[in-house]
Amino acid sequence: MKSLIHVWGILLVVISSVIGVFLMPYICWLFDGNVGYMGPYVVSIILLLVSVIWFMLRKRGELMMKFIMLYISLALFVPSFITALRFDFNSINSINDCISVRDFGFNYCYNKFGIYKFNYKYKLEVVRNTNGEECMYAECHYNDKYCRYTIVYDSYGNYIESIPHIKGVDQMYELNQYGYR
Numbered sequence: 001m002k003s004l005i006h007v008w009g010i011l012l013v014v015i016s017s018v019i020g021v022f023l024m025p026y027i028c029w030l031f032d033g034n035v036g037y038m039g040p041y042v043v044s045i046i047l048l049l050v051s052v053i054w055f056m057l058r059k060r061g062e063l064m065m066k067f068i069m070l071y072i073s074l075a076l077f078v079p080s081f082i083t084a085l086r087f088d089f090n091s092i093n094s095i096n097d098c099i100s101v102r103d104f105g106f107n108y109c110y111n112k113f114g115i116y117k118f119n120y121k122y123k124l125e126v127v128r129n130t131n132g133e134e135c136m137y138a139e140c141h142y143n144d145k146y147c148r149y150t151i152v153y154d155s156y157g158n159y160i161e162s163i164p165h166i167k168g169v170d171q172m173y174e175l176n177q178y179g180y181r
Contacts, residue, residue: 005064009071013078020079025099025114028083032094037087041080047073086114096134096155100124109157117157127152127180135160135180150174 020040028036051070054062093100098117099110106119120138129135136153150163150171163178165171175181 002064005067009067009074012071013074016075017078017082021082022113024079024083025086025110026112028087028092029094029097029099029112034087034092037080037083039080040076041084044073044077044080048077083114095124096126096136096157098124098136098155098157109153111157118151118153118159120151127175130179130181137163137175137180152178152180 024037024040026036028034030036047069051066051073054066054069087101088103090101090103092102094112095109097112099112099114101108101110106121107124108119109117109124111117118138122138124136124138127135127137134155136155136157138151138153150165152160152163152175154160161178163174165174
């Protein structure tokens with residue numbers, strides 16, 4: 001009986017980790033913030049501390065309950081910690097069907113299940129094309145020559161086109177010329 005609880009506990013941790021790696025970014029996208037991984041992360045740390053303190057009390061009759069609580073806290077901790085590491089504990093925003101993660105050098109865009117899509121330098125904004133579909137555009141810099149392009153993506157973060165940016169011209173004016181408003 002005791003070994004069966006350990007097998008089920010380890011399976012719970014492994015399965016919740018695999019599912020949680022994709023579910024936690026989706027919850028971040030859904031709530032437009034860090035609550036998707038920081039909420040379970042904080043709760044799991046509290047549960048881990050309670051279970052460790054409970055183990056130290058040395059009451060023999062409650063040993064299985066202690067292990068069950070430990071496995072539940074690990075099932076929350078592992079996927080939330082992996083998601084927090086992937087997003088570098090940074091602040092995130094939801095833009096269309098993507099998650100935008102701000103970092104020091106570049107900003108990174110993931111789809112709503114946490115799969116990497118692209119990186120961008122300054123900002124990611126939403127525009128509409130002539131058909132009324134929402135698109136995203138990012139201003140990126142390439143090379144040391146400071147060539148500027150406005151990169152346009154669809155709402156899922158797939159590349160559509162690059163629009164050359166002329167110095168001194170409004171970026172929205174250039175987007176309008178290519179059918180975005």
